[in-house]
Amino acid sequence: MDEFSFAQKQRLAYIDFKLYFTGMVTRSEIVSHFELGLAAATRDLKFYKESAPENMAYDNVERKYFITTKFKPVFKHDARRTLIKLANNISDGFDSIGDTLFPIESPSQLNVPDIDVIAKLSQAIINNKSISLIYTSLSSGSGARELVPHSIVDNGLRWHLRAYDRKSKSFRDFVLTRITQITILPQTPSPEEGQSEDHQWMRVVQLQIVPHPNNVKHPTAIKLDFGMKKGMLEVNVRAAMAGYLLRRWNVDCSEKATLSGSEYQLYLQNNKTLYGAENLALAPGYQKDKD
Incomplete structure (x- = not known):
């Protein structure tokens, strides 16, 4: 790949990414994504095919290039970065940022998917x-x-x-x-x-989160942390995800804000909204009605 310019590498990496993570790529996608002419997109596909002849096969009926069973990625796709790209619909497939070092750090993950x-x-x-x-x-x-x-x-x-x-x-x-x-x-x-049949996924619940009434001495700090409006943060979340979110932020979901400890700085004001949601064993302090 050393013989290609940076711009060409970006386009070839896009082809590699599309094949690897969607199973297909089309000439029109390359044209649209990079604002190229058809001739330039055709050349890029030709260059990619020459570099990895067994990675894709053209279907004349659908006019698409499909991934083959012998596919091996030409570019290295970092798992963490790829997940972020997929989550944000970024699909250029080119992970390199050149010589620029950004002053940004994030917590280390203990597990990274294959x-x-x-x-x-x-x-x-x-x-x-x-x-x-x-x-x-x-x-x-x-x-x-x-x-x-x-x-x-x-x-x-x-x-x-x-x-x-x-x-x-x-x-x-x-x-x-x-x-x-x-x-x-x-x-x-x-x-x-x-x-569409995953009802827990399709159902959206609104969480009304406020500073914890017992554990927080200066609630204004919490309001600033979370950009609360009128003292409350309203979050719409899928029922299937509610338990995870509440555990991640240590939101006290007990009926009367009974959890103590400095880790519980937030309180779920409307815990009745969780009725019927799954994964509620993860929600701190939540108990189903006994009736």
């Missing part, structure tokens, strides 16, 4: 395919599963997959780092396995 797992999950979701895999859980160990994935989610601590599980016949969360031996299946999933 980049090939991320790629195959992304392909399956975009192309509406089911997958087979080996999943290792804390309760039952390793076993084969068939899933219909619809979203990759950052819960604040780790990445997980939201998918329909054909074994339990329900929508569940699967930790990305526990997924191995993943294969994309050719069959199109049935409608009842799709995202």
